[in-house]
Amino acid sequence: MRNIGTIFRREFAAYFNSPIAYIFIIVFLVLNCGLFMTPFFLQGQADMRDFFGNLPLFLIFFIPALTMRLWAEDKRSGTFELLMTLPMRASEVMLGKYFAAAAFYLVALAGTLTVPLMVGLLGDPDGGMIASGYIGAALLGALYMSVGIFCSGLLRDQISAFILGMVACFLFFLLGIPAVAATIDGWFSGFGSFLQNAIGLLPHYQSMIRGVISLGDVTYFLALTVAFLALNTIWLEGRKY
């Protein structure tokens, strides 16, 4: 725990030591809230479904930008050798880094809380549905980030890690789209729908933004997140040989 905390503090500070952090947060807020505002005023809906509905696509770009540096930067600068010779487990270093990225994402997400406040002032929104949407957004980010940190561990170049992370996250997004599932079903009967539910994230995410939190959906996100973090650790341990 102490070790994770030490790494976490360094990595979290590293985000704010560079201008990237501030640019990231501003762009994230402007794009998300801005794109949300338009339908909000045009259609006068007092809910946040559009906001949450946009997130899976948005985060495909934002999260890999956040996670690309986590290992690639250390490998480039040589600090990787320092980290891997500290008296702590590779999994502890990994979790410290992962939680730092997660905390940063949550800070950005917290910035969007202005939206429900405004919605609350102008209309009469369903508070439970918004809360469930935020839980979905956090779980979605957790999955993308674990895919992202895994991709960063494979490479020593940040831009490559960014592109690989984007492609990987996009795959999870794509497989959940009904039209894509139907197409795959056309080639291999039943396989597309199987992938849609087992791998694709949209079916699980969309029920959350509709206000339904089921154990199955939460398990889907947590299981895949843990799986990629475990793969990341295995890769780090196996690198020595």
Added chain:
Amino acid sequence: MIEVRDVTKRFGTTVALNSVSFRLDQGEILGFLGPNGAGKSTAMKIITTFLAPDEGTVTVDGVDVLEQPLAVRGRIGYLPESVPLYVDMNVQEYLEFVGRARGLEGARLKTRFDWCVQACGLVTELKRPINELSKGFRQRTGLAQALIHDPDILILDEPTSGLDPLQILGIRDLIRSLASQKSIIFSTHILQEVPPVTDRVIIINEGRIVADGKIAELTRQAFGADSQFERDLEAAAAALARGHAAEAVAMQKARLALEDTFIALTKQGGRGKGVGLHA
């Protein structure tokens, strides 16, 4: 104490280390010499558990590097070849981070931090962002990082690279002053700086140890009994200071003996007929 037994390490088809064995006792300093690509850094990475050997075993104070890597890492201070610095931190933040990551806190961290900053001459640079440091100060920050937890074993990969002559003398004195309680391995390409620090050297070439022993013995074995290498640079400097210029020149010649030994043992075709191995 470090014991390396029959270690082999391959990278694809490159054999970086080929059945390397040696032993280093507490209080000993070992100079690690060899041409570029000889395998010095690879050997150090294996001892520090960064890499695993393909064959053979390495133990540090009796602890196997593969079985209990964390216990081994706790005992070692390591300065890698490419100095591992976080350029977005300043010197103080960086050293405190490494200290905490190595389990120090509170008063103990403060004491060790102050000692390292003093010993490595970093007092003036504490608040400087690392990306603004000169090469020499980066090197010293890397060295301070390796010393922060007062380890029993120091592995220093080219610790004096990029330092000015005065700093080299400082680091040399520092290494010597630490020697009594620690085991130290350092690699270098500057042969002249070896004799003042230690007389035990290992010369490694193309992944094999071609010489292991006291400099004087190695030179004698390589060139016969008449070469002498007992006296060191400091003796020469002292002789010069006393006005015995002729004596100092003779010593300068003697010092070349290590260079000659090195070249004789590592040049093309010199492979295989190792010195000290069939002693």
